[in-house]
Amino acid sequence: MNPETLEASPEALAARVPDGAMVALPPDNSLPSVALAKALIRRGARGLRLLGVPVSGFATDILIGAGCVAEVQTSAVSLGEAGFAPRFTAALKEGRITVRDATCPAIHTMLQAAEKGVPFMPLRGLIGSDILANRPDWRVIDNPFAGGGDPVVLLPALSPDFALIHAAMADREGNVWLGRRRECATIAHAAKATFVTVERLHDGNLLEDERLAPGTISATYISGIALAPRGAQPVALLDEYGVDAGFIAEYARAARTEEGFQAWLARHVTEQHEEALA
Amino acid sequence: MNPETLEASPEALAARVPDGAMVALPPDNSLPSVALAKALIRRGARGLRLLGVPVSGFATDILIGAGCVAEVQTSAVSLGEAGFAPRFTAALKEGRITVRDATCPAIHTMLQAAEKGVPFMPLRGLIGSDILANRPDWRVIDNPFAGGGDPVVLLPALSPDFALIHAAMADREGNVWLGRRRECATIAHAAKATFVTVERLHDGNLLEDERLAPGTISATYISGIALAPRGAQPVALLDEYGVDAGFIAEYARAARTEEGFQAWLARHVTEQHEEALA
Amino acid sequence: MSGPEIKPEERLAATLARLILDPAAPPARHIAVGAASPIPAAACWLVKKSGHPVRLSLLHKRSGNPFTEGSRELFDLTGQGRIDLFFLGGGQIDGQANINLIGTGEWPGTGARFPGSFGSAFMYMMTPRTILFREEHSPRVLVEKVDNISAPGLSAPGVFRRGTAQALVTGRAVFRFDPARGRFALESAHPGEDVASIRAATGFDYDEPAHLPATPDPTPEQLALLRGPVRDEMIETYPEFCARVFGAAEKKDAAA
């Protein structure tokens, strides 16, 4: 592995994410790095522009609650069975964040355009939705391959500054295995830098193993890796551990109020870490 | 597996490919079904329009030599270390086939447009190439996201009638495992029907296994499967067997002449099969 | 089995299954079901366990997730025309079958904010059939005109669109949608409801039959399937729903 790729901890990766950066996160149960979100909170990150690929969940809500976020671009913010995301909703109401609503395939498409190195990509649908009406950065052209009168939306390429992913394992070359959650590969291809927390290191080269290579992101795209066992919790990691629905429901209850959220944050993010370091 | 998905033999699949169909084939060592190409020759297929994704090799050359092909759309036809593809070259010279030259990423892009259900997709490069000048079906527009004066090529979606792939294994649900050769997944997504020959059947559901799922194409896209052990030979199959360079070199020598090719064909495709049936 | 009483969720699942199998509609060979939709999922399993050869793609099913390109694959599949039927809900649904998953008040939801549009702005237009489903049936949800359009029920001529709403199923009734007229028609009311109670609970205008049928009960065969094989398929993804509707779970939640 490139010597600077393997960092000592999620904190060391978080220190490399500057305030104001555009940070892409996969949704709950699709390999967001909750460990890195917590490390960003602990370092007091400010002004982050979050991108939900294509929707946002637990990690986004705690980053918003902790005051790290200026803008969220996403197709939805939700805690799944635990309901609406309380800190997102409160921050939107109070005007503390800018929300740029999208729709799931549009987010995938903008990243695919960046992955391909093209300035835009078309997408069907969308016409007649107020999402389009509120996205001056999206355009409608007349499909040049039709005889005329076939409007189609063009979406601009989107290249996040950072993708933050939690994967099952990395090898010493810096390759990362995340199995079937291949939208994470597209995020990594589109992002300027990708930081990955992993459960464990893998002996041997993931790309040399025909069974593991298909679920691997090549080290080419990976700028930093840190070990963070259980780093997706409370959300699920493939078949390795499931979602902790009780924990998220408890969070949803606590985070209904600012005070409740701050107490939850102290207990589960700030103090817990200080205890671990002590 | 859907009862009609598993066929008794490659011949049964070949019988379902009508004359004149557009047939997509991956290149040598990227999982073309040579077994299906041979079965198409034995059934006397005519007028096929072959698509090399993105280039063409051994299977294309024998199909052309056997008179099955009317048109080839590809970025190159080559036997790799064994040199030019002799039957392709001869047929082009004699005007027996139409060649539509493309360039590798353009073929991927046209299939990705079909995969996404959009009428076109842009691609950088190409401007100034005679490939573009000879493709009236490709268009240049001014990038609507730039201030003007940024020409970019738009390529139309391309949906082959059939994709013919050789994979390592299929399960009884009709899912197919082909590992890291994920361009085959894009071909299957874009094609109207995908026929797959496999080395063997796999017990259990490939999509339920987190280690195998990332290299699996879902049965959703698969219209027919047949067992064909060593069905990629003489080209390679992942880590299961390598390319038989000597066999291909011998083919390249034999196929320099029409007579040499016909003798090769009788020995390796027609008679061999009759012996196996006897 | 949890006993003979028919739960409202069971009736809704059977109602959705009947709409899925509607012989007048285009065939539903492949149905996708979103994450937070246990009743539509139950309806799809009921169709499948009744012996109909339908392919189900259940989003966020942890085991046997059908997608290997991540969540992008659902939208690509739909773009390809391979998904025949999808379910959508809405914080608001209006009489032209527009849905609002954004929020009330000014954009982007200065009144009540909903989670967001998910893939609706694409799925609604690219799927031949959509069944709108929302248990809450009130003037707050079923409005004359949505405050914000996540996905439109109707499109201008020339705009590419494969289909729109087939029907709207709520906790009180079933409506059919006629895209030519841009208008719902009440088809049946669930037990306990009548013409007047539906009218009072609905914020948009709609057509009404001279005689309003009751939404049928699930058949005993359907109930047996729901409480047996359907529950078994759903328990991993929706443990709380299965416990509440179908009775005590026999399998353990894999995530517990």
Place this chain on the structure above:
Amino acid sequence: MSGPEIKPEERLAATLARLILDPAAPPARHIAVGAASPIPAAACWLVKKSGHPVRLSLLHKRSGNPFTEGSRELFDLTGQGRIDLFFLGGGQIDGQANINLIGTGEWPGTGARFPGSFGSAFMYMMTPRTILFREEHSPRVLVEKVDNISAPGLSAPGVFRRGTAQALVTGRAVFRFDPARGRFALESAHPGEDVASIRAATGFDYDEPAHLPATPDPTPEQLALLRGPVRDEMIETYPEFCARVFGAAEKKDAAA
């Protein structure tokens, strides 16, 4: 080791390595090498084994193929701007650095047909640096104007392009390309060649220095690397080349 004699392929590999490391050119952090290119591959391995931190993506390397999206990934990587240097050849190469992989005569190669353009029409324009490499140096290959343009050496103003040819290396000489002038300049001639022999073998016009240097020999260190660690890396992909150039293979061809 196969002995002290310097093979032409070894000189070419060392020459390409020197061009890769040219401090005046943009950095080559990630180089991709096409399938049928053993000499450029040897040059890249020589750079890497000399201790320079370069990432190599070797197409069609059966073991350790770096791509998990199939061959599309090379083009996506290049589109992203992550590939710094690529090698291209040509059935014809002309004085404006246009390359022809299509064929001679009318489109699509009614004279001699070549295999086809591969990814050249994209790679040449999207890579900051391209080294043109063709061992045959004759008026048949190096022509005044190519019959068909697979990929252009120069683009009209406004056409998006990251770079073009840095140099042209043949079995006889090294040329530098000046995109501002659209013209090659002879830089050095390999042993056995001189100003007149190069001029006679070249179909296009080019600039020539007052005193023509000889292309340097590989250093003893470079030869040791080529015949040892470089050969070991290449033997699986290019067994015949390794046997011919570097001497008897110690490893068995995996495909045999």
